[in-house]
Amino acid sequence: MAYCGCMGDNASVGSKIAISKGVNRHRHDWRELGIRVLVPAAGVIAALLVSALFLILLRANPIAAYAAMVRGAVGSTFGLTQTLVKMTPLLLVGLGICIAFRAKCINIGGRGQMIAGALLTASFALRFGHLPPVVLLPMMIVLGFVGGAVWGFVPGFLKARFAVNEILTTIMMNSIALQLMNMLLQGALMDPAGIEAGTFLAQSARLPDAGRLARIVPRTLLHSGLFIALVMAVVVYVFLWRTTLGYRIRAVGLNPQASRYAGIKVPAYQALSLTLAGGLAGIAGAVEIMGVHYRLLEGFTSGYGFTGIVAALLGWLHPLGLIPASLFFGGLLIGADTMQRAVQVPSALVNAILGLVVLFVSASTVWTQRLIQRFRSQETAHE
Amino acid sequence: MKRRAFLVSLVMLMVMVTTLAVAGATSEAEADSEVFRIAVVMPSATTDTAFSQSMWSALVTVQEAMGGEEAVELVYSENMFIVPDAAAALRDYASQGYDLVIGHGSQYGTIIEDLAPDFPETAFAWGTDVNTFGLDNVYAYTAAAEQGGYVNGVIAGLMTQSGTIGVTGPVEVGDARTYVTGFYQGVRSVNSEANVAETWTGSFSDVALMTAAAQTHILNGADILTGSSQSVVGSIGAALEAGDVLWFGTQAEQTTLAPDIVVASQVYDWSMMLMEIVENAQSGVYGGESYILTLENEGLKIAYNEGVDVPAEAVEAAEAAIAGIIDGSIEIDL
Amino acid sequence: MSELLSANVLTGMLNTMLTLATPLLFAALGETFSQRSGVVNLGVDGIMLLSAFGAFYVVLTNGSLFLGLVVAMLIGIAMGAAMSFVSVTMKAEQGVSGIGLQMFGLGMSSLLFKVMVGTVKTVQGFPRVRIPLLAEIPFLGPILFNNNVLVYIAFALVPICWYVLERTTIGLAIKAVGQNPAAADSRGINVDLVRYGSVCFGAMLAGMAGAAISISTVNLFQDNLTAGQGFIAVALVYFGGWTPVGVMFGALLFSVANSLQLWLQVLGVNVPAGLANMLPYILTIVVLTISVSRGKAPAALNRPFLRGEN
Structure with a gap:
């Protein structure tokens, strides 16, 4: 995680410079922001140009395809709402990834944490559906957090106490959560209506009306979970940059050695960061079933555990940077699907293109850093 | 460094030129209003030798039986196991005026229920389930x-x-x-x-x-x-x-x-059910019924292997x- | 429960263990090299998928198993080179580029399968090779010495990898680069070259892992054939403490647990299937937690090398 480390370094160094030279601050920040947006954008364009070759080989018109991509993501009210629906879990999972990365922990367990959160949320709502929404909704979100946090705590604790690597545990915990959900969905949580009808589908009963998040735009899937995600982004920002706890988590990530000398219990803060990461992914799971599906069902997490990591890195591991990054990535996912339908290419191509985009964008970060450094040294030279 | 940058831009330029050339060569065909248009959204690939393939081959059978590509237009989205993606796909197809929109996955129920009332002239079908949500433009289907x-x-x-x-x-x-x-x-x-x-x-x-x-x-x-x-x-x-x-x-x-x-296979044959749905839809009945494939209605068949x-x-x-x-x-x- | 201890069941369990362990072992050994040089390659699963397809396709059209294996290895090397370019030359965040590689492999393999093959077909994979005399050893003989050639290669690679890492200058260079790239650089070791080599070698083994599934165990290709085994392989590297022997034990443990859970179900032992399915994952975590030695991570793991900055 060196580069996130040094990104963090750069960012903090950058802000110190900016503060000390008050006058230059704005110009400096804007230019840096421009670089951080334009360079990855160039990466995306390069990846799409390469993908155009595949489209041509598949006898599809790349221009029509990419036009459909843009249209699908932002070209209509419905497309835009879809993008926002997709953005919501990406942002929440990404925020968790961001906290974990800041403490030098790699959380690959987003999927399992989402499942654990959703399991707890759904079980509670199905049992206590009679509660009024004012009580039920916050409880469900909180339980989503708790479920995910438990799933994040296990790797965190094992890392802190027994030095067990979190990549291993989070990968394994994903499968354990999946099997747990399978078990509950074929037993205690299986929809009684499905048993009645003899379909035995892997889904729970529908959540009570009181336990559903309101739809913001009628006849779309866009639900108020988006606001929860946005609020959490601000909360995480405040937590990481304005509280002692957050400061220590970042310190642990930036320089474990120095933190240890300063008396910070490094393992404890890493465990905390993984627990919080799990909790945020758990909220993503809860929000997903409360806003989109209205029930727990097999396969509801697909992909967000990983794409959340990508979104987090695209957002420079900054909670507020994650907002545009997850918006962009959500749009890309939706747009790519629209493209698949518009030019009728196999949907597998969508994954291949997304993979290329991720590769190109992650490769472009070196240029982002180089350019920023160049501008900084130019500025120092001016004075 | 400069040379590499030059090479990269050259490749990009070539790609762009090719793209434009191909784009110019292809022209989009206009959809014929006589054609019955079917769109299907499936959770796995059309080649999975199981659930999605059974639907896809039935659709192809229906297309052939009704007179091929001139009579029936077929489009699909496969591997749509993520529900919001499927939601987008289904709404997209419905708003493009497809006559029959099929959500071939039990996880798509919530979407169909939301979507169908907005397109009263479109027939929707979904499965496997038996619930038509009391809507008169939704068919449900399952297999026993x-x-x-x-x-x-x-x-x-x-x-x-x-x-x-x-x-x-x-x-x-x-x-x-x-x-x-x-x-x-x-x-x-x-x-x-x-x-x-x-x-x-x-x-x-x-x-x-x-x-x-x-x-x-x-x-x-x-x-x-x-x-x-x-x-x-x-x-x-x-x-x-x-x-x-x-x-x-x-x-x-x-x-x-x-x-x-392979001694024998139980084959899901959705084609007869689909034929009925298509005929209904053509005569203005867009839903309200649920189908169960059974041995009795020959939606389920036991295919023996001669070998x-x-x-x-x-x-x-x-x-x-x-x-x-x-x-x-x-x-x-x- | 006592049935579990019968000779027939034990033989069967160990046999299944070897079959299941082989792809994991190839991929995890490869990842060990990659990580020893300081590069975490999370894209193993994607490499396995594309190579599995390549091997399958060659065998389907050409019939040559050897050629299929070679193609799988070449695809592995090519994807390893891409990974190295992004994460070594371009210094990208390795976790993310690995996920990109995985998505690409997943998508590309399904796409090619759809366009070039279209439907599930089976091929004739590597046959079992009975090693004369050794296979006659009671009990162990039929388990250990009646497997297909890729199983033998995978296990033969364990001592070879150990030897390369611990007893050769190449191994020394790999470890030096993973431990302290700046020091290695000052001693005249080409850090980037060593990392390219290690990642590509690791990816080549991941390619063999793909072939070990598509043309040796299941003998067909299907979308997402590996079902996440590449990620398990990455996890096993941590289990094995970055040593070939440790990785082998990890692969064996995970596989024997999987084999055990299947036998529990077959013999009708009254455990819910879901619980049985969890067994390998839980056991891996528990065993690693209570084991004494944890292995030490290469100090520069996941850290791009920039001359003069580390």
Whole structure:
């Protein structure tokens, strides 16, 4: 995680410079922001140009395809709402990834944490559906957090106490959560209506009306979970940059050695960061079933555990940077699907293109850093 | 550094030029209003030899029966296991004016319920479920997989030499569960001694683990295997390698995979149901009905493999079971 | 329960263990090299998928198993080179580029399968090779010496990898680069070259892992054939403490647990299938937690090398 480390370094160094030279601050920040947006954008364009070759080989018109991509993501009210629906879990999972990365922990367990959160949320709502929404909704979100946090705590604790690597545990915990959900969905949580009808589908009963998040735009899937995600982004920002706890988590990530000398219990803060990461992914799971599906069902997490990591890195591991990054990535996912339908290419191509985009964008970060450094040294030279 | 940048830009330029050239060469065809347009959204690939493939081949059959591409336009989105993606796809198709929009996955229920009221002139169909949400432009469909499972079980129960039969399933839900329930009772009805062992891998896609599960059954003495989901191709492979193990299939015709060992497959044939839906939709009836594929309505068929000898006794027993299920004298306990 | 201890069951369990362990072992050994040089390659699963397809396709059209294996290895090397370019030359965040590689492999393999093959077909994979005399050893003989050639290669690679890492200058260079790239650089070791080599070698083994599934165990290709085994392989590297022997034990443990859970189900032992399915994952975590030695991570793991900055 060196580069996130040094990104963090750069960012903090950058802000110190900016503060000390008050006058230059704005110009400096804007230019840096421009670089951080334009360079990855160039990466995306390069990846799409390469993908155009595949489209041509598949006898599809790349221009029509990419036009459909843009249209699908932002070209209509419905497309835009879809993008926002997709953005919501990406942002929440990404925020968790961001906290974990800041403490030098790699959380690959987003999927399992989402499942654990959703399991707890759904079980509670199905049992206590009679509660009024004012009580039920916050409880469900909180339980989503708790479920995910438990799933994040296990790797965190094992890392802190027994030095067990979190990549291993989070990968394994994903499968354990999946099997747990399978078990509950074929037993205690299986929809009684499905048993009645003899379909035995892997889904729970529908959540009570009181336990559903309101739809913001009628006849779309866009639900108020988006606001929860946005609020959490601000909360995480405040937590990481304005509280002692957050400061220590970042310190642990930036320089474990120095933190240890300063008396910070490094393992404890890493465990905390993984627990919080799990909790945020758990909220993503809860929000997903409360806003989109209205029930727990097999396969509801697909992909967000990983794409959340990508979104987090695209957002420079900054909670507020994650907002545009997850918006962009959500749009890309939706747009790519629209493209698949518009030019009728196999949907597998969508994954291949997304993979290329991720590769190109992650490769472009070196240029982002180089350019920023160049501008900084130019500025120092001016004075 | 400069040289590399130059090369990169050159490649990009070439790609762009090619793109433009190809784009110029292709012109978009206008949709004919006479054509009946069907769009389907599926959770797995059209080539999964199971659930999605059964629907896709039925649609192709319908298209051929109705006069080919000039009469029926078919489009699909596969691998749409993420529900919001499927939601986008379904709404997209509906707003493009497709006459019949199919959501081929039980996870799509919430979307169809939301979507259908906005497009009263469009017929929607979804499955596997029986719920039409009380909407008059939604059809629901499902398959009584236990019926063919029972018949397969009867044949298997009479053909086993070792008295041990292995069932390799993914997760004990949906039609995998009902198929296995029916299969078990079918075996029991003709062979009370037989040992029917079950394994569930916990995954719909893990072929390697499915192979291992089948090998485990074979080592345990099973001479007949069956199972459900797209990962059973692994079980079929294991049976094939063992040489003397027979296979019973479900969902789609699986004989082509192993012509020497597949005894019979329960085939989901959605085509008749689809024909009916299409005809209804053309005459202005957009939904309100739910279909269940059964042996009785011939939506479920037992496809025997000519290449494997089935004892006459077993064929007779299977025919009797089919008749019994149809007339209600055999009841399968789910 | 006592049935579990019968000779037949034990033989069967160990046999299944070897079959299941082989792809994991190839991929995890490869990842060990990659990580020893300081590069975490999370894209193993994608490499396995594309190579599995390549091997399958060659065998389907050409029939040559050897050629299929070679193609799988070449695809592995090519994807390893891409990974190295992004994460070594371009210094990208390795976790993310690995996920990109995985998505690409997943998508590309399904796409090619759809366009070039279209439907599930089986091929004739590597046959079992009975090693004369050794296979006659009671009990162990049929388990250990009646497997297909890829199983032998995978296990033969364990001592070879150990030897290369611990007893050769190449191994020394790999470890030096993973431990302290700046020091290695000052001693005249080409850090980037060593990392390229290690990642590509690791990816080549991941390619063999793909072939070990598509043309040796299941003998067919299907979308997402590996079902996440590449990620398990990455996890096993941590289990094995970055040593070939440790990785082998990890692969064996995970596989024997999987084999055990299948036998529990087959023998009708009264455990819910879901619980049985969890067994390998829980056991891996528990065993690693209670084991004494944890292995030490290469100090520069996941850290791009920039001359003069580390």
